[in-house]
Amino acid sequence: MLLAGLVSRPLPPRLLQPVLDAVFKRVMRKHPDLFDRLSGLGNPVYLIDPTDLPFSFLLNADPARPRMLVTVDGRDGVGNMCASATVRGPLRSLIDLLEGRMDGDALFFSRSLNIEGDTEAVVALRNAVDDANVQLTDDVLASLGPFSGPARRALKLGEQLYHRLDQDLEIVRASVHAHPGGQAVKGPKV
Amino acid sequence: MSTLELVCPAGTPAALKAAVASGADAVYLGFRDATNARNFPGLNFSRAELEQGIFHAHAQGCKIFLAINTFPTAGDPEPWHKAVDDGAALGVDAVILADIGLLDYAARNHPDLRRHLSVQASASNPESIRFYQEAFDVKRVVLPRVLSVAEIAALNDEINVETEVFVFGGLCVMAEGRCALSSYVTGESPNTNGVCSPACAVRYEEDDGGTMASKLGDFTINAFAPGEAAGYPTLCKGRFVAKGEASYLFEDPVSLNAASILPELAAAGVTGLKIEGRQRGKAYIAEVVSSFRQAVDSMDDGGAIKADLINVTEGQRKTAGAYQKTWR
Numbered sequence: 454m455l456l457a458g459l460v461s462r463p464l465p466p467r468l469l470q471p472v473l474d475a476v477f478k479r480v481m482r483k484h485p486d487l488f489d490r491l492s493g494l495g496n497p498v499y500l501i502d503p504t505d506l507p508f509s510f511l512l513n514a515d516p517a518r519p520r521m522l523v524t525v526d527g528r529d530g531v532g533n534m535c536a537s538a539t540v541r542g543p544l545r546s547l548i549d550l551l552e553g554r555m556d557g558d559a560l561f562f563s564r565s566l567n568i569e570g571d572t573e574a575v576v577a578l579r580n581a582v583d584d585a586n587v588q589l590t591d592d593v594l595a596s597l598g599p600f601s602g603p604a605r606r607a608l609k610l611g612e613q614l615y616h617r618l619d620q621d622l623e624i625v626r627a628s629v630h631a632h633p634g635g636q637a638v639k640g641p642k643v
Numbered sequence: 644m645s646t647l648e649l650v651c652p653a654g655t656p657a658a659l660k661a662a663v664a665s666g667a668d669a670v671y672l673g674f675r676d677a678t679n680a681r682n683f684p685g686l687n688f689s690r691a692e693l694e695q696g697i698f699h700a701h702a703q704g705c706k707i708f709l710a711i712n713t714f715p716t717a718g719d720p721e722p723w724h725k726a727v728d729d730g731a732a733l734g735v736d737a738v739i740l741a742d743i744g745l746l747d748y749a750a751r752n753h754p755d756l757r758r759h760l761s762v763q764a765s766a767s768n769p770e771s772i773r774f775y776q777e778a779f780d781v782k783r784v785v786l787p788r789v790l791s792v793a794e795i796a797a798l799n800d801e802i803n804v805e806t807e808v809f810v811f812g813g814l815c816v817m818a819e820g821r822c823a824l825s826s827y828v829t830g831e832s833p834n835t836n837g838v839c840s841p842a843c844a845v846r847y848e849e850d851d852g853g854t855m856a857s858k859l860g861d862f863t864i865n866a867f868a869p870g871e872a873a874g875y876p877t878l879c880k881g882r883f884v885a886k887g888e889a890s891y892l893f894e895d896p897v898s899l900n901a902a903s904i905l906p907e908l909a910a911a912g913v914t915g916l917k918i919e920g921r922q923r924g925k926a927y928i929a930e931v932v933s934s935f936r937q938a939v940d941s942m943d944d945g946g947a948i949k950a951d952l953i954n955v956t957e958g959q960r961k962t963a964g965a966y967q968k969t970w971r
Contacts, residue, residue: 490685553657556927559955562873562896567849573684573842580685583924584655 466508466523473510477521479592488516490581497574500527500536503544511536514578538570540578551582551589647909647939650708650807651932652921654686659696661925662705666936669706671739672696672921673837678726679710680763681921682837694733706736710921712761713837714742714820724748731756739785740764741820746779759783759807763820763834769801776804783807785917787819788899789965792907799912808908810901811931811950812919813957814964816894817879824878828860840877847876872896872959896958901966902938902950908966909942927955 502509513520549555557579560566594601651667653659673679675687709730715723731753741763762785775781783805826832829844846858853869857876864881874896934950
């Protein structure tokens with residue numbers, strides 16, 4: 454998914470929105486009760502902000518009329534959706550959280566995830582998506598129709614290359630930050 | 644099969660399935676209301692979800708324990724009574740209770756429903772535990788997280804009730820069920836509302852330099868430097884200035900991990916090993932439960948015990964807590 458993020462980096466929001474609409478519609482069709490666990494919270498609006506992308510997403514978690522918009526300034530352009538909570542982190546962490554591969558508290562403890570605004574709404578959303586078993590990667594690929602097969606193979610290759618690159622960078626990073634005696638120390642992420 | 648029972652948390656049906664698949668002997672959970680001490684937004688089970696969860700767990704040989712471990716509101720015990728009734732009707736294997744009145748209700752109306760004493764009852768001495776056994780026929784006591792292994796062994800020598808101890812997750816060193824810190828700041832407590840430091844009272848604010856302040860109600864209770872591992876926003880884990888120095892006066896943000904002393908706990912006579920974290924995601928459940936499953940099985944086989952799990956700990960640190968306390 455990081456590759457997908459990198460690929461989509463140059464796309465302007467108006468071109469991304471139709472793709473997002475298709476994916477979001479598919480997710481909601483597969484998980485119609487996704488936002489049931491948010492009942493009583495007054496249909497909160499979230500700003501989902503991947504720190505490694507030049508845009509973010511506005512999510513209106515209204516069970517009756519859920520919507521998700523691409524935004525560059527945290528606004529929807531017409532003033533109808535105003536975020537009451539922000540969830541900010543690397544795209545890969547956000548997708549791992551959405552797909553249930555990572556624990557939200559663990560990401561928060563490690564400071565990989567930043568939360569602002571209505572904490573109650575964020576906790577409820579975290580619990581809702583954790584129970585829903587959303588598989589975003591599959592839904593994104595399925596939205597590509599006849600291109601889903603080639604895209605899946607390209608994504609698999611891309612992820613293998615990414616993991617290899619990530620491992621190589623880790624080796625370089627450990628070497629750069631190594632003590633003269635060979636003991637590695639913690640340093641900032643490359 | 645091990646004589647030690649691995650009792651694992653679940654806050655959602657997905658987490659329950661993760662716990663069962665990862666080797667839980669029993670799963671504990673609660674209804675989606677104030678009758679349990681993890682009444683968090685979006686968490687817990689409806690009656691229908693519990694029914695499905697019991698079916699799924701029992702098919703895999705796993706038990707379900709229903710936590711009804713808050714203290715009923717004076718004058719309105721009905722939600723708590725209904726929780727006990729519904730748990731019994733749906734076929735839970737035990738209810739985990741703390742309140743004397745609710746224990747009495749369960750014992751009178753559902754004498755065959757197994758009763759466990761919640762950690763929220765804070766029963767930590769033989770006299771207290773014997774009272775709950777004699778008055779309400781409790782079969783198991785969940786011990787507070789303030790006892791050393793030696794104290795647990797001595798306690799087990801004097802009582803004739805199963806004991807269950809926490810082995811991983813969040814620590815609470817207060818007199819559980821009696822702590823009023825959350826109430827003092829937010830008006831809500833784990834004892835009556837089922838939530839310590841409710842999310843509605845929590846705010847996080849990060850400044851331009853990357854320092855994150857955690858606020859509870861009207862108070863700033865901690866500030867984490869850029870990159871510094873964070874913890875839960877509870878008042879007991881706040882960082883306070885005393886004698887000119889900011890430090891953790893009550894307890895550090897750190898998780899319990901008693902994996903390394905499982906043999907000692909077994910020798911001390913405990914029956915249940917409890918993993919904390921009904922509020923955690925299914926990824927945490929799967930990782931922690933499978934690690935402890937392996938640890939317990941390895942211990943039984945005489946093998947090495949390994950369950951590091953530092954990546955899911957609060958504050959990215961672990962401790963054996965009071966089990967190996969050295970400060971007395």
